[in-house]
Amino acid sequence: MEHGPHTHAHAHAPTGASWQMAAQATLHCLTGCAIGEVLGMVIGTAFGWGNLPTTVLAIVLAFFFGYALTLRGILKAGVTFRTAFRVALAADTLSIAVMELIDNGVIALWPAAMDTELADALFWVSLAVSLVIAFVVTTPVNKWMIGRGKGHAVVHAYH
Template identity: 75%
Template sequence: MQHQAHAEHAHHQPDGSWATAVRATLHCLTGCAIGEVLGMVIGTALGWGNTPTLILAIVLAFFFGYALTLRGVMKAGLGLRAALKVALAADTLSIAVMELVDNGVIVLWPGAMDAELADPLFWGALAIALAVAFVLTTPVNKWMIGRGKGHAVVHQYHH
């Protein structure tokens, strides 16, 4: 019974609407924000320079972005190897665009890369950078979902 329901659900493609794209981008933003904030906090707290801090933030953003998708599709019954393939196919472009935009905003924002954790500029620039990244990544996700790519790949595993 469950297999039949899963098979029927697997043929349903997400509609490629803006609402679907927003949900996919919010999912991406969640993982990226966790990794990005954690990376920036760790790098800043340890007094690292801008480049190692950015690298850590980007690596952690990809890690947490993929981890959220892995958790969901493995919960739906996929093994680790298959779940990794789904996560890579679903999230790579979305996370890459989000990270490029978000880190681009932070790097270009005067003083943001030198702000300390207690400085409102640190948190304000980070929040605005993530918001800008969300706005610019949503159309990318809409385009991918409309073509059966990106989060459309994950959609078949949602219950």
């Protein structure tokens, strides 16, 4: 059964978005990003890769898992994979991009954070702090997008 945004026309009409709604959308994004970031850093570290390839892998995996979490929910609505993929791209790309920019920027600027190993407390502390800062910066972005019928407002048409 193919559902589209036209089934719930109100989902695309610009409406006021609550901070709670924006925070939930950002938390959803943060979950996928955190899974990808940690997995990418673990893989890169385990293989002895340098900072650049490890960071690139972590970013790629953050986008992958961010989109995958959204796809999972949209596919449950009975739409085709192609439709679900397009919705996930529209809903998550800006949010994940902002989150990754802030998260990786904080880690890159944090003294010695890029040189830590998985067993170092600084690795986990800098990662946790960078994700919290990314959440705080990305939440207003999601609020703005949802308030204009974009971002996760598009996903709600399929729930």
